[in-house]
Amino acid sequence: MQSRGGLLVFLWRRNGIIQKCFHHHHHYPLSSTTPKSSCFSSCNNLFNLRSYSTSGAAEMNPQLSNDLIKIMENRLSAIEHRNIYLQNFMNQPEASPSEYSRANKELRKIRSSMELITQLRAKQKEIDGLKSLIAECPEDKDMHDMAVEELDEAIEEENRIHNLLLKSLLPKDDADERDCILEVRAGTGGEEASLFAMEIFRMYERYSHKQGWKFEVVDVMESDLKGFKEASGAISGSGSFGRLKFESGTHRVQRVPLTEKAGRVHTSAVTVAILPQADEVDVQLRNEDLKIDTYRSGGSGGQHANTTNSAVRMTHIPTGLTVAIQDERSQHMNKAKALKVICAKLYELERSRLHTSRSKLRSEQIGSGDRSGRIRTYNFPQGRVTDHRVGITHHSIDDVMQGENLDVFIDALLLKQEMDAIASFGVDE
Amino acid sequence: MILNFFPCLIRYSIFTPLPLFFKHQNLLPLSCSINFIKPISSSSSISAKTIQVPLFLKPPIYSTTILELKKFQNWAKSLSLSIGLKFLNLDNGPESNLLCRELNWLLEDVVEGEEDNPTGFLTLGCSENERLVRMRVEMEELYDLWKQRIEERRPFQYIVGCEHWRDLVLSVQEGVLIPRPETELIVDMVEELILKDKEMKQQGVWVDLGTGSGALAIGIGRLLGNEGRVIATDLSPIAASVAAFNVQRYNLQDVVEIRMGSWFEPLDEFKGKIVGLVSNPPYIPSGDIAGLQAEVVRHEPKLALDGGADGLDDLLNICKGAASFLKPGGFFIFETNGAKQSKYLVNFLNIQMEGSFQYVNSVSDFAGIHRFVTGFRK
Known part of the structure; x- marks a missing residue:
């Protein structure tokens, strides 16, 4: 998991390297019968964020780098603050109709991100709980093992939500x-x-x-x-x-x-x-x-001309x-x-x-x-x-x-x- | 299959339909579907014989090889290219590029090909030369048709038996004026009007005077929908038959009614009840007829072109009729010969017929010619 994450960061950071990666892969026979041959299908599974939306237990999500998560966390708390601000604003009776509708529009826009953030926060709370549980009961082996297993699952789930959030925060082309x-x-x-x-x-x-x-x-x-x-x-x-x-x-x-x-x-x-x-x-x-x-x-046109x-x-x-x-x-x-x-x-x-x-x-x-x-x-x-x-x-x-x-x-x-x-x-x- | 017994070249024999014919619904015992393929059955009424089925609706009962078609295409193309600017300089007729485009359309209409790219096989390599394609006419006739186009200047629309007009494909044949692109604008203006004013759609009958192929009546009938009512008149029995055929093809027989007669003559019961009146009457001054483009003067019906000494005979007649037949607030639009006639008519409607009309205007076509006169009954 770690090494894959490291590789990803490396690739994400440097376009030049990505191209090298492709160069490398094109030495594999890109046979005409399998248009998406080896490198692309695996690249797609690893990177293609489109596939994340169909989440499932079996699906692997790339581990995002710490730097990327840090940047994203900043964005997420900014969105959370904005959400609270807008909610408060909407409750103020003195807001004019146009201000009100503008705030409402913005709220709608961040709603799907907010839903994911709420999920994320719940998951993070669960992770914290599991971590302290593990720290508190090192002597109870069954309990310990169960908590570790649950923690793994929760971390994987957190990662999945992170990926979804990343996708929702990337600029979209409405014309696509x-x-x-x-x-x-x-x-x-x-x-x-x-x-x-x-x-x-x-x-x-x-x-x-x-x-x-x-x-x-x-x-x-x-x-x-x-x-x-x-x-x-x-x-x-x-x-x-x-x-x-x-x-x-x-x-x-x-x-x-x-x-x-x-x-x-x-x-x-x-x-x-x-x-x-x-x-x-x-x-x-x-x-x-x-x-x-x-x-x-x-x-003269009209009836004159056929x-x-x-x-x-x-x-x-x-x-x-x-x-x-x-x-x-x-x-x-x-x-x-x-x-x-x-x-x-x-x-x-x-x-x-x-x-x-x-x-x-x-x-x-x-x-x-x-x-x-x-x-x-x-x-x-x-x-x-x-x-x-x-x-x-x-x-x-x-x-x-x-x-x-x-x-x-x-x-x-x-x-x-x-x-x-x-x-x-x-x-x- | 009666039509198939008539060689395609003999088309001038006009059978006068029984006048009764137009008083009945289901005038033509034809299939109503738009894509009808079968030509008229042998039990058709007499008048049906006057109708020619457009090429594209004929059954593809012949076949030929791709090689033979390519030969035809080459022959027809070089014949067209040999024309150069000759017709254009002679009488503003078609130049070779346009003829080549018509040739492609002719092939599209006679060959049964793929829907997306009907003549795509003509670009296939030699290896496909022996492949058979299904045809709606025999090769011999195809050569004959293109000779008529070039040597006799027979209008392309009569050759293929149809005219693409707006989003319609209308059957046309000798004896019926081929609808012009300019005239499409009349339907656009009616559309704009009924979008703005629902009453124009629901309250009363629309009339197309001198309907010819039925183009305007069908265009407006489709805008009005099932609740609408359009009466289309024409003096020419052959035009009335063709218009009825086209109305059936678009399944509008419950909306558009064809009546035979001169201008307002068959419309007595609608005096003061017409909500919209459209017409493209003959407006060419008699003296100009002889000098018209060969396609027009040699092949199209004079009845639909010649508007008398100054071209205004019928237009004035219609203007006068409009005053008594339109209901208050009713709309009219007529096509004219251009600036001179439009100006005269606007004047006539405002001054000679003072008090009858309001908002009288002339409207230009896309070539910038003052083509139409519009207004409302007061």
């Missing part, structure tokens, strides 16, 4: 549960980049189907060779944003393009953006902020954001899709504004703020895909492109996210 919009754009590399953009787009389409999500093509701008200059899709399914959000960034491809006569390997790039979906309410969209126009060439072109362009006047959709067969449907994309973009704008103002410090410290850097390389001659953020290489590129083994990267990235959150826990207070 949302549906998302996928945007793929061909970058440097001309036609070859467009072809790869199409393949990447299809990769996410297949991955979505495998996850049981709904994938709907929103708009595609084709290149001359049937590649995609730009493409966007709407993905609906529980937690799709949370799982895909780390796919945002530059994906690099290295291979001999179809268009290359001399057989040289080229490097091209496509950019991927994953935006959480939002509705008009989320982004407080007002009708008068939207301008919709058809960007067709002149003419056209199947029902493209619309939607502009959000305050921000100047523009989205044009043309691939649906009716204007109404083009409009609905454009609205979906505009809402997602506005929501993302607002999120990144909050993100930068809230955690400027943190992102500088742990370098999590950059979303646009080169994140992954797809090397076809060597048949490998490497994710540069977690340092994982997967050696079956075809499986990845078929949407099969993306989870190798996604799971590691989610794990890294949690580790980063733990590492910065207490820092950004």
Whole structure:
């Protein structure tokens, strides 16, 4: 128990070490048939805080380090004090309705933490009792053994509650549960980049189907060779944003393009953006902020024209954001899709504004703020895909492109996210 | 299966339905389900023969190989690309990109494919070339249809027999005006109105004059729901048949009633009782008809386009009727030819018909053209 705890602290504290750990593990064969092979499944059991919620006797919880517990204890007593303060405040008759509702809201927010803290305090009291019982009766062997056994159980339970509390105190991304919009754009590399953009787009389409999500093509701008200059899709399914959000960034491809006569390997790039979906309410969209126009060439329109072109362009006047959709067969449907994309973009704008103002410090410290850097390389001659953020290489590129083994990267990235959150826990207070 | 005995090209034969036809409920003995696949049974009434089933609703009784389809696609694509900007420069017709997009939609409608990606097999490698796919028309006819599109400028919507309009897929055929994207806005405005004012939804009948394919009547019928009532009129028997077909497809036969006749003529009993009046009447000045885009002038019904010397004949007629047929507070919205007509009509309603209407306005479409005139009966 102790040694495992020590290892954990070490890993939590140093991102560099975590990456080394992954490097180390990737020497194990990451066979394509077992996407979550040895290192990840064990890492998941050890670290993945998501699994703690399904607590049970059999489940092992990592022992948190003393430092971490100390930081957490400070936070817990702060929450307890706040709770008492708010309770007292609510009992004062002179509180104004708005103050009252604000206090009530805050109380609701800390309620689940408070329930855990109450459990924790009861357990700690029990532990103290058992400890003094053990100290008082060293001569009664049966009693002593029973108390030691109970103490072990109580300590394990305390540890479980600590873990739950840690999870509840880590910053959450409210958007994780949302549906998302996928945007793929061909970058440097001309036609070859467009072809790869199409393949990447299809990769996410297949991955979505495998996850049981709904994938709907929103708009595609084709290149001359049937590649995609730009493409966007709407993905609906529980937690799709949370799982895909780390796919945002530059994906690099290295291979001999179809268009290359001399057989040289080229490097091209496509950019991927994953935006959480939002509705008009989320982004407080007002009708008068939207301008919709058809960007067709002149003419009298109406009964004069018979056209199947029902493209619309939607502009959000305050921000100047523009989205044009043309691939649906009716204007109404083009409009609905454009609205979906505009809402997602506005929501993302607002999120990144909050993100930068809230955690400027943190992102500088742990370098999590950059979303646009080169994140992954797809090397076809060597048949490998490497994710540069977690340092994982997967050696079956075809499986990845078929949407099969993306989870190798996604799971590691989610794990890294949690580790980063733990590492910065207490820092950004 | 009567329809299958009629070669698809012979479509101009118009059977006049018995006038009785429209007075009965269950006008067409068709399946009511939206996804009905079976075409009309042989026991259909005479008028049913005038109805063409859209391609996408035909049974996939033919088959062909992926290779054959790819050949067709290549042929049709190069034919489309050869057009370039020719039609656009000639009469504001479609350019090749648009034709290529129509080609994809045609394939989507005739091939029985996966729902998510109906024409996905066309991107499969050569190894799949011999695989069979099920088709709703024969290959020969498919070639013929695309020739008609390019050589005769037959509108795409008549080729596939349907028009996607709002969230509807409406059956259309020669003799019926293809609903335009601009007209969708009328339903949006009605929606906005009835959201604000529940009485517009519950208190009285809505009317669509010159319904054509039934687009506006069905769009509004769906907004009103089961308690609503919409009467749609049209002078053309073929339009009335197609509208009835579309109403049945959306299972709205208890909400939308089709009546044959000119404008207000079949609506005598509703004088002063109509709560909402919508119309997209013919408004193109007679002199402009000959110069219209080939798809329109060669194939669409003049009856639905030609609004007389200045295009205002029917619009003025409807404005006058609105004064006596709308109940106090009743709403109207008409589509017009643009700024000139809108301005004239706003003036006419405010001045010549002084005291009848209030809040008369013109509203622009998404191209910025003053397309609609709206207002309320005083």
